[in-house]
């Protein structure tokens with residue numbers, strides 16, 4: 001089925017390219033030549049086998065290579081449950097304190113600030129917008145220069161939320177563990193609330209944990225460059241040592257310090273660009289820039305000549321005149337495509353929802369066909385645009401003519417322009433929505449723990465996972481949960497990527513988790529010395545998924561035909577235990593049961 005994310009290996013064209021172009025690290029000439037030679041070798045191997053990963057091998061230059069067999073055995077043992085990890089587990093803060101630059105003040109950046117503070121670090125959160133909250137800060141503006149979101153020179157808008165958006169999870173399930181979302185913060189008492197309610201919740205979270213002081217608003221990170229000279233000499237010496245002495249050194253996994261360049265984005269700031277730019281040094285960088293802002297729009301041969309309007313869901317806000325009485329094709333049938341098809345159908349004459357691989361007449365991803373509006377039809381993916389007839393040809397050969405609008409609800413791509421050129425220097429790549437190599441979706445082995453990412457996994461419950469990842473990062477930086485040696489992390493990342501290939505999982509789905517998220521979260525919790533999370537969240541997640549599949553149009557409202565009251569009770573008990581539910585100083589109101 002086209003909407004089943006686990007199937008189908010057709011790759012979307014990526015017209016904006018795969019990102020950075022400035023070197024992330026300055027390499028010595030000798031090392032640069034070696035990287036180039038290895039990259040060329042890997043490219044040849046890639047061409048021969050279709051499986052080589054240039055970046056992985058280039059990055060491997062940065063670590064010693066004498067313990068792969070041991071590492072494989074370690075991984076096997078860990079999978080078999082005969083060992084937990086080579087890292088030390090601790091609930092207590094470790095001895096090291098770091099000044100940490102956090103890129104982005106959305107839900108992930110706020111969680112980073114909270115967990116870094118809790119571990120004794122000093123976070124500085126750079127947020128280029130006027131307020132913290134990321135995509136939950138509804139922005140009515142769209143990217144008017146190019147609504148397909150493909151022109152690299154367009155003026156960017158971060159927000160992708162549309163006006164009517166409501167959560168697709170019950171709020172209890174969505175909330176952070178350290179600040180339960182069991183009450184109402186902006187008067188919207190629906191369990192599946194609107195975006196304004198989530199924004200108010202995030203503001204309350206920041207307030208509760210006293211995070212605002214750590215956030216610098218209207219400050220964009222232009223670049224984050226590792227300061228490599230001292231670090232490299234130290235790292236080379238360690239890479240040359242044997243495994244045991246490296247482990248014993250206690251400091252083997254500290255990465256470089258970082259030079260972070262930021263500029264003010266405030267309207268009333270000095271017009272002089274140089275005056276608005278500042279450079280600071282940090283011990284570490286945590287990347288929390290989100291990945292639902294840079295459209296992933298397919299490019300069709302005739303797209304430029306096609307006479308109708310083509311736009312990406314990133315630039316959709318309301319079912320306005322653009323759609324009124326029009327024939328609209330929506331491509332992509334995940335959350336955005338599903339929701340927008342139903343909303344646009346309230347004003348359009350016809351809506352065609354096209355999902356890759358969809359077979360007409362069959363239920364779509366378990367969604368009952370009868371659940372779609374009467375003026376909506378389902379089609380497989382688009383193979384061609386036909387400018388002469390304002391037409392669209394689908395995978396089954398059928399053609400829809402006189403189409404007015406194509407709305408690409410085809411998702412987003414990861415982009416880290418400020419980390420520039422991690423690709424060519426082999427530390428990191430971000431191609432086809434796979435950030436690689438990464439240890440447990442968080443640390444690039446060559447630079448860990450001083451560079452880390454929060455929030456790369458998708459098809460997850462984001463906020464509690466952000467918290468867990470942030471806690472792990474904070475503890476890795478402090479030394480309370482030291483990371484394994486770099487080569488071990490790299491082998492782990494390597495094994496993960498091989499498992500994608502051997503299980504037929506497309507690289508663009510590398511960070512897709514689904515049900516696996518709960519075991520992953522528990523694994524990170526264990527590394528932080530925490531017990532596994534309660535099961536109520538997973539139960540609520542599963543119950544919501546089942547309800548969405550059976551009632552895609554109405555799963556957020558109405559009488560609930562399944563009961564998650566036990567899970568809801570657990571969520572509230574957890575909130576009460578945290579002292580939140582009973583805090584008389586707070587005036588939040590009760591949430592409706594359904």
Ligand SMILES: Cc1cc2nc3c(=O)[nH]c(=O)nc-3n(C[C@H](O)[C@H](O)[C@H](O)COP(=O)(O)OP(=O)(O)OC[C@H]3O[C@@H](n4cnc5c(N)ncnc54)[C@H](O)[C@@H]3O)c2cc1C
Pocket residue numbers: 103104105106107108109126127128129132133134135136158160161162165166167168169174219220221222288289290291292418454455461462463
């Ligand atoms: C349409 C839509 C609906 C969603 N619905 C749900 C839902 O119902 N439930 C749910 O749990 N999740 C939902 N999500 C997922 C949502 O993305 C996460 O909940 C979460 O908010 C992501 O937080 P983040 O901090 O990772 O990213 P973001 O919220 O994107 O925040 C990133 C921040 O980084 C800033 N930034 C980026 N680059 C820079 C830079 N160079 N310098 C300084 N600042 C920078 C941005 O301005 C932004 O504020 C939805 C997402 C979308 C797009």
Ligand SMILES: NC(=O)c1ccc[n+]([C@@H]2O[C@H](COP(=O)([O-])OP(=O)(O)OC[C@H]3O[C@@H](n4cnc5c(N)ncnc54)[C@H](OP(=O)(O)O)[C@@H]3O)[C@@H](O)[C@H]2O)c1
Pocket residue numbers: 002003005007008012013165166167168169292298313331332333334335336337339354355356381382409410411412458459508
């Ligand atoms: N609260 C809500 O109700 C709500 C509403 C909207 C969005 N969201 C959230 O926002 C995030 C983004 O969701 P999204 O739906 O915009 O993006 P998404 O989840 O990435 O889905 C995009 C879909 O388009 C498909 N696609 C990509 N290129 C295609 C092509 N050329 N032809 C046909 N199909 C193509 C993708 O298939 P492949 O995966 O195979 O590439 C995928 O199924 C998610 O976290 C989602 O939960 C939430």
